[in-house]
Amino acid sequence: MSDQAxxxxxxxxxxxxxxxxxxxxxxxxxxxxxxRLVVGWLLVAAGAxxxxxAMARRVHWPSGAIAAAATMLAGFRLAFDEDANFFPVLNMVxxxxxxxxxxxxxxxxxxxxxxxxxxxxxxxTDFLLAVMLLAGIPxxxxxxxxFGTTSxxxxxxxxxxxxxxxxxxxxxxxxxxxxxxERE
Numbered sequence: 627m628s629d630q631a632x633x634x635x636x637x638x639x640x641x642x643x644x645x646x647x648x649x650x651x652x653x654x655x656x657x658x659x660x661x662r663l664v665v666g667w668l669l670v671a672a673g674a675x676x677x678x679x680a681m682a683r684r685v686h687w688p689s690g691a692i693a694a695a696a697t698m699l700a701g702f703r704l705a706f707d708e709d710a711n712f713f714p715v716l717n718m719v720x721x722x723x724x725x726x727x728x729x730x731x732x733x734x735x736x737x738x739x740x741x742x743x744x745x746x747x748x749x750x751t752d753f754l755l756a757v758m759l760l761a762g763i764p765x766x767x768x769x770x771x772x773f774g775t776t777s778x779x780x781x782x783x784x785x786x787x788x789x790x791x792x793x794x795x796x797x798x799x800x801x802x803x804x805x806x807x808e809r810e
Contacts, residue, residue, distance in 0.1 A: 632682045633802045639679035640798030646672050647791035653784035661780040662710045668787055669701025669722065672794075679798050683805045686745075689733035696725040712782070716759060719783055723756035723790070741804050744797045751793040755786050 650668055673694045680690030700722035704710055710718075727749045734745035759782075 627682070632684065632805070635682040636679045636802035636805055637799050639675050639682075640795045640800075640802065642675045643672060643791050643795030643798060645795075646675070647788045647795060650784050650791060651788035653780050656780070661783075662704045662707070662715055664780060665715060665719070665783050665787065666701045666704030666706075669697050670705060671701075672787075672791055673698030673701055676794065676798075685805070686733040686737065686741075689729045692729040693726045696722055696729070715783065719786065720756050720759050723752045723759070723786075726790075727752040727756065741801055744801050748793050748797045752790055755790055759786065 646668060653664055653668075656664065673696075676694035676697055677691060680687045680694050683690055700718050703718055704715055707714065730745050730749035730752070734742050734749060737745055
C-alpha cells in the first residue's frame with residue numbers, strides 16, 4: 627500500500643472517530659434507547675474504525691490494534707450483556723480506558739517526536755477520564771443540567787466517550803502523514 631493511501635485511510639478514520647464523538651456528545655438528547663446498548667455499539671464502531679487505522683500504520687500498529695481490540699471487546703460486552711446496569715458499565719468503561727492508555731503509552735515510549743507527543747496526549751486523556759470515573763466525579767450532573775433527565779448510563783458516559791473519541795480522532799488525523807511514512 628502506498629504512503630498516500632495509508633495517509634488517506636488513517637485521516638478518514640480520524641474524521642469518522644470525531645463524527646462518532648459528536649454523536650456521543652449528543653446522546654443525552656436520545657430518550658428511547660437503552661444506555662448500555664448505545665455505549666456498547668459506540669465502542670464497537672469506534673474500535674472497528676480504530677482497527678482499520680491501526681492496520682494502515684507502518685509502525686506501532688500492534689499497540690493501535692490492542693487499543694482497538696479493547697474498545698471493541700468492551701463494546702461487545704456491553705451490547706450483549708442484558709444484565710448490565712450502571713456499575714458493570716462503569717467498570718467496563720474504566721477498564722477500557724486503562725487498557726487503551728497502557729497500549730498508547732507503550733507506543734509513545736517507542737516513538738519519535740512529534741508522534742510521541744500525540745500518543746502521550748491520547749494516553750493521558752484516557753487516563754484522566756478513567757481517574758475521573760473512578761473518583762466518581764459527577765459528569766452526569768453537567769449532562770443533567772444541560773439536557774435534563776436522561777439515562778444515568780448515557781449521562782455519565784456520553785461525554786467521556788466524546789472526549790476520548792475527539793482526542794483519538796484528532797491524533798489520527800494529525801499523525802496520518804507521520805504514521806503513513808515512518809519506518810521502523
